[in-house]
Amino acid sequence: MIAWSGVTHDGRYAVYNDGVSGCREHDEHDKAMGSEVHLTAGRAAGDGDPDGREPAGCVSLVTSSPAETEQVGCVLGRLIRPGDLVLLQGPLGAGKTCLTRGIARGLGFTGRVTSPSFTLANIYEPTARGYPLYHLDLWRIKSAAEALGIGLEEYLNGPGPTVIEWPEVAEAVLPGDFLRIRFESVDDCRRLEICAFGERPRALLDAFREALAADSVPGGPSASRD
Ligand SMILES: Nc1ncnc2c1ncn2[C@@H]1O[C@H](COP(=O)(O)OP(=O)(O)O)[C@@H](O)[C@H]1O
Ligand SMILES: [Mg+2]
Numbered sequence: 001m002i003a004w005s006g007v008t009h010d011g012r013y014a015v016y017n018d019g020v021s022g023c024r025e026h027d028e029h030d031k032a033m034g035s036e037v038h039l040t041a042g043r044a045a046g047d048g049d050p051d052g053r054e055p056a057g058c059v060s061l062v063t064s065s066p067a068e069t070e071q072v073g074c075v076l077g078r079l080i081r082p083g084d085l086v087l088l089q090g091p092l093g094a095g096k097t098c099l100t101r102g103i104a105r106g107l108g109f110t111g112r113v114t115s116p117s118f119t120l121a122n123i124y125e126p127t128a129r130g131y132p133l134y135h136l137d138l139w140r141i142k143s144a145a146e147a148l149g150i151g152l153e154e155y156l157n158g159p160g161p162t163v164i165e166w167p168e169v170a171e172a173v174l175p176g177d178f179l180r181i182r183f184e185s186v187d188d189c190r191r192l193e194i195c196a197f198g199e200r201p202r203a204l205l206d207a208f209r210e211a212l213a214a215d216s217v218p219g220g221p222s223a224s225r226d
Contacts, residue, residue, distance in 0.1 A: 023064045023189035055180075055195035056202035059209050063190045069095045070102035072192065075211050077106020079204055082131050084161040085175060089168065090183030095190045096165040097137075099181065103163060104133050115165070120150050125160075132160040139166040144173045177201055 063069045080086065080103065088096040101113040108128020116122040116137040125132035134155040141147050147170035155162050156175065167174060177198025184191045196205040 023062045023186075053176075053197060055197055056199070057205050058193060058195040059205060059212075060191065060193045061212070063095075063192065064188055066095065066098050069098045069190055069192070070105065071215075072212070073099040073102020073104075074106040075102075075215055076208055077103035077133075079207050079211060080107070080161045081129075082158075082160050084200070084204060085156065085178040086161070086163045087167040087174070087178050087180045088163065088165045088183070089180065091185070094183035094185055095192075096183065099192070100135050100163050100165070104135070107133050107161075109133060117165075121155065127160070132158070134158060134160055134162040135165075136162065137165040138169050141166075141169050144170050148173055179204060 061072065063072060076086070076099075086103070088099065090096055097113070097115040104113045104124050104127070107124075109124040111124065113124065113135070114122070116135055117139045120137060120140065122135040123132050124135065127133055136152070136155060138147055141150070152170060152173065164170070164174075177200055179201045180195050180197065182193045182195075184193075194205065194208070196202040
């Protein structure tokens with residue numbers, strides 16, 4: 001069961017299944033992850049992008065296993081569509097590839113999903129939706145120009161959604177609308193802070209929040225499916 005909470009764009013703060021995930025029961029973990037700092041009334045504090053733009057909304061959740069992180073990705077994967085951009089930020093081993101595997105599963109892709117840290121880009125094609133998922137990892141890329149050199153724009157303008165691990169180096173050449181997911185780890189716990197920048201990402205985040213609530217309700221869809 002995934003514990004999660006969120007700050008909606010109209011300032012409401014909601015906590016769902018608080019204390020259900022194993023991680024939430026460990027106060028020390030929560031303090032270490034700074035949940036009180038991140039979730040303040042009305043907005044996620046300090047979350048502006050480098051230009052100072054505030055997110056249109058944020059959802060914060062905690063997973064306690066790789067399977068849970070993949071499940072979160074799967075919920076998102078069922079909702080994303082061509083043109084959507086998801087940026088994954090966090091250190092090595094944070095769970096970025098694990099989440100992307102879930103996104104691919106949510107899109108109906110059943111093949112192998114591995115880190116493209118050497119290949120730079122994986123294309124999962126075809127997904128059950130009839131369009132590909134682009135999975136980029138810019139860990140080895142040194143500059144925005146180099147990112148363009150590997151065809152970044154072609155992926156972004158291609159017929160599928162795009163997920164990018166280590167996107168920071170390409171910030172200057174990325175579109176302004178995206179869903180940004182930041183990972184923090186303590187042991188097997190991962191706090192994911194998911195923030196929407198732009199109108200479509202905000203709609204995607206709203207749909208994600210609703211789907212997650214439906215998925216997390218005891219006896220709800222996931223309970224009967226899993
Ligand atoms: N709650 C969790 N969510 C995701 N991964 C977890 C979790 N707990 C432990 N792990 C482990 O952390 C690692 C995450 O690896 P990966 O997804 O490749 O990270 P990244 O792509 O961020 O470098 C895996 O070895 C996974 O088993
Ligand atoms: Mg990775």
